[in-house]
Amino acid sequence: MELRHLEYFVAVAEERHFTRAANRLLVSQSGLSASIRALERELGAPLFVRNTRRVELTDLGRATLLDARQALASVVAVKRAAAAVSGLLRGTLAVGTEQCIGVVDVPAVLARFHLAHPGVEIQLSQAGSAWLAGEVGAGRLDIAFIATAGAPPDGVRLLPMADQPMVLLCHPAHPLADAVPGWSDLADETFVDFHSDWGARQVTDLAFADAGVQRRVTLEVNDVHTLLDLVNHGLGMAVVPRPVAGKVQAADLCVLPMPGGTAPIWHVSAAVPENSQPSAAGLAFLSEVPGFSLAPAG
DSSP: OOHHHHHHHHHHHHHTSHHHHHHHHTSOHHHHHHHHHHHHHHHTSOSEEEOSSOEEEOHHHHHHHHHHHHHHHHHHHHHHHHHHHTTOOOEEEEEEEOTTOSSOOHHHHHHHHHHHOTTEEEEEEEOOHHHHHHHHHTTSOSEEEEEESSOOOTTEEEEEEEEEEEEEEEOTTSTTTTSOOOHHHHTTOEEEEEOTTSHHHHHHHHHHHHHTOOOEEEEEESSHHHHHHHHHTTSOBEEEEHHHHTSGGGTTSEEEOOTTSSOOEEEEEEEEETTSOOOHHHHHHHTTSTTOOOOOOO
């Protein structure tokens, strides 16, 4: 079984389209199709159901995809390990982070790592935690700083870093500004919040669902500063991790406790591949995070 065949299979599985996969890999569509057919012959069954518009994974394809991703990630890990043994830390470090993760100064950590290891090319992606965790599981990110409300996806191990309570923010002129709100007080409120793949949004949605309260989110944003601006203009309340309430843009807002006496918790973790240690570059990067030590597997 050739690694090239696995790489082509993963690309088609993710793109759900042969032409898009070929363009992504910079190969001819005929060569890609031939590799997929060769892999299917070796496995003894089709990996895809093909039609004129897109392709879908068969049961075998779905069962094979995670293992194929892990095999490709393992090859990358072997190459990095060989470089580390030779004493030359080089190559690429792909890091992801949710915006304003709070407990980690990611730019400062990246700067210290770059100063210590100038031969490593740094790639940084910023997105919601759900997407970032998926990229770690697929082997496209070495490490991601994420916030979660539940179990990680397949192929991902979480290394806990810090827990922060969620708090309510509102304009000083809001009727609840001087109150200790209950869940019923929030049922008719308008909320500003992040998109659904952000960790803070998932924690908040779960807390309201557990309380049996349907929340009205009418303003969705993809950055912290816009969220705070909207609350500052009195356009809605927000539920945020406590570090966000300490930002300069939140200085004039009222910070209220969550209902029920026990605040939902925003869990911040470093997401790494589940079945392997971080790469040599990844370990060196994590060593630059103040107060962080790598938890043992299991």
